[in-house]
Amino acid sequence: MARTLTRRRTKRDTDAYSPADEPEDEKGYDEEEEDERPARGSRRGSRRASVNTQEDKPSRRSRRAQDEDDEEEKEPPAKVGGKGWGSYEKTKQATSNFPDDFKASGEAVIVKFLDDEPFLVYLQHWIERTGKRSFTCLENRCPLCDDLGDKPSQQVLFNIVDFTDPDDPQVKVWRAGPMIADILKNFANDRKTSPLNRDDLYFSVSKQTKNKKTNYYITPVKERDLEDDWDVAPLSEDELTEFDDNAYGEDILQVSTRNELKTIAREALD
Structure with missing residues (x-):
């Protein structure tokens, strides 16, 4: 059974191109001058002229495009949608602007690293409040640090492929804390397991919580x-x-x- 590769990454927006954005050619010829210019006799020009004189004869490309359209009309409609919680999760993730996070569990699963090192490291505040509770630390003059006195935690992010469903592996983000990051750093520095994203290298991951202490394997x-x-x-x-x-x-x-974080800090102090 062929595996389905689930796309997760959101494409970056690009500026649309418009011919109107191009500057006008100030060195162009007017109509009278163009007639006086000698013909260059290029092979491309000759070909273009011959094609234009045979308007009643369809090109090979046009016939091929028509044949392809006819074939598409004969094909059955594509299967979209689905039932069950699996379909719910897929469509939920496809329409979300947030990355899908990997969560280790008591059952060991296979993952594959796509990065040889963290693609993003930052500090995060966690504020107990109604609504959004996690905020990126500004590090310099951060109101949650300076005004509220909250100590941020380190977030170390890796791109991985999650094989929880072996038939449907998915790209996810593993947000690791310092403990997991230290383990992965040791693997990255070990000749036998370096780099982390080596083609022939995978990892099994699980966690166990006992007496309020969590260990990762x-x-x-x-x-x-x-x-x-x-x-x-x-x-x-x-x-x-x-x-x-x-x-x-x-x-x-x-x-x-900074102003938004100041407001959050004042709300927490009140």
């Missing part, structure tokens, strides 16, 4: 052992390329203005 898994030990098919080169293309970047970080 991260174990390297070689590609050759995936199918026998984990019933997971390794990613092909094309799959890896597509997942890389859909990985997240620094633009996912949301930063409030």
Whole structure:
């Protein structure tokens, strides 16, 4: 069964191009001067002229395009939508502006790193309040630090492929704290497990919580052992390329203005 590669990354907006934005050519010829110019006799010009004189004869490209349109009309309509919670999660994530976070659980799952190091590291405040509670620390003159006295926590972000469903691996963001980041840094500095995103290297991840203490278990898994030990098919080169293309970047970080954070600090103090 072929795997479906789920796209997660939101494309950056680009400025639309308009011919009106181009400056006018001040060195162009007027109509009278153009007639006096000698013909250059280019091969492209000759071809264009011959094509224009045969308007009643459809081009090979036009016939091919018409044939393709006819074939598309014969195809059954594409299957869209679906039922169940799986479909709910997919459509929810596809329409969300926020990245899908990876959450470790008590059951070990396979993940693959798309980065050889964190793609984003920042400090985050967590303020107990109604509504939004996490805020990016400004680091310099941050009202939540200076006015409220809140100490931010470190957030270390990695792009990974999550194989919780081996038939539907997905790009997710693993927001690691210092404890997990130290473990991953050790793997990144070890010759046997470096770099983290090496093609033939995967990891199993799980966590256990006991007496309010959580321990994470991260174990390297070689590609050759995936199918026998984990019933997971390794990613092909094309799959890896597509997942890389859909990985997240620094633009996912949301930063409030200093005035907004001042308001949050005043509300918390009141």
